[in-house]
């Protein structure tokens with residue numbers, strides 16, 4: 061078996077670089093892409109803008125203070141997506157499978173490619189050159205024994221970087237880096253580790269037995285593996301999800317209008333939560349109704365903009381329900397979302413009400429993630445349970 065080698069390709073200042081390519085007069089100037097309204101945030105800043113201290117996720121108002129002469133641009137996600145697809149196509153010239161992790165980043169397994177290229181570096185240079193030639197954009201690449209290290213390597217020499225972490229050097233390269241560079245170390249875990257005296261990844265490598273466990277519990281085993289640069293996860297080509305749906309066949313056919321509408325509200329809530337979990341939005345909502353006679357009716361409606369909000373999906377599904385004449389009891393209902401796209405809109409692109417709904421939905425997702433589905437639910441679940449109780 062040849063040694064495994066993983067490459068991580070990461071486009072430099074992707075959105076801003078595309079805008080500079082599309083507007084040659086912006087080359088060499090600070091370009092900031094993001095939401096332009098009052099509460100907007102920066103999606104991407106060109107390297108010229110970064111020199112002013114502007115970075116992604118920063119409030120737009122702060123960026124404008126730091127860089128008043130900057131060129132501020134609203135994102136054009138359809139364009140970025142098409143360039144992203146083009147780059148993935150180029151990567152597929154070099155590997156059978158790639159694993160995109162966002163519009164501008166993807167992993168590929170380049171194990172065994174040494175027969176076609178003299179060195180690992182030559183493979184990296186070839187991909188970077190083809191991307192630059194065909195898209196006019198600059199990529200950084202990292203090559204390493206695994207995904208964790210490859211992603212770290214692509215970040216080490218940006219922009220236009222190509223970094224190789226060889227076998228045997230993993231622990232030494234990681235040792236001086238801060239603990240937050242380990243995957244899975246967010247703010248909370250970082251705080252716990254710092255409080256326990258762990259500042260660098262080397263501190264974790266040298267920890268006394270049990271010390272990391274005392275600081276972070278069951279997460280310790282994984283952190284220690286990563287600290288030594290061990291990560292066995294394979295590159296997995298993302299199978300594209302075409303639709304996300306929820307449906308239910310009832311033990312007793314439904315005749316009550318309120319009950320049918322409540323079921324549709326629940327389907328919508330379930331589907332919306334799944335969309336948000338996969339960071340997707342849907343532009344088409346379909347409603348399926350099967351009657352007692354097994355006659356099945358399906359109706360769809362599409363929107364111009366994608367949504368991941370239960371309220372939007374429910375409203376669409378109820379408008380479809382109104383168009384389906386009901387002459388017999390209902391045996392099954394289902395709501396399916398399709399025409400899926402990546403969730404990329406910054407919150408500021410939504411009108412105020414949507415932004416508020418979105419924040420509320422995210423807050424509920426977070427609470428359910430942490431404390432379970434029953435910790436917080438919308439009212440109709442309760443009504444539904446009350447209705448069902450006597451039947452059970």
Ligand SMILES: [Mg+2]
Pocket residue numbers: 070071072073074164165
């Ligand atoms: Mg990038």
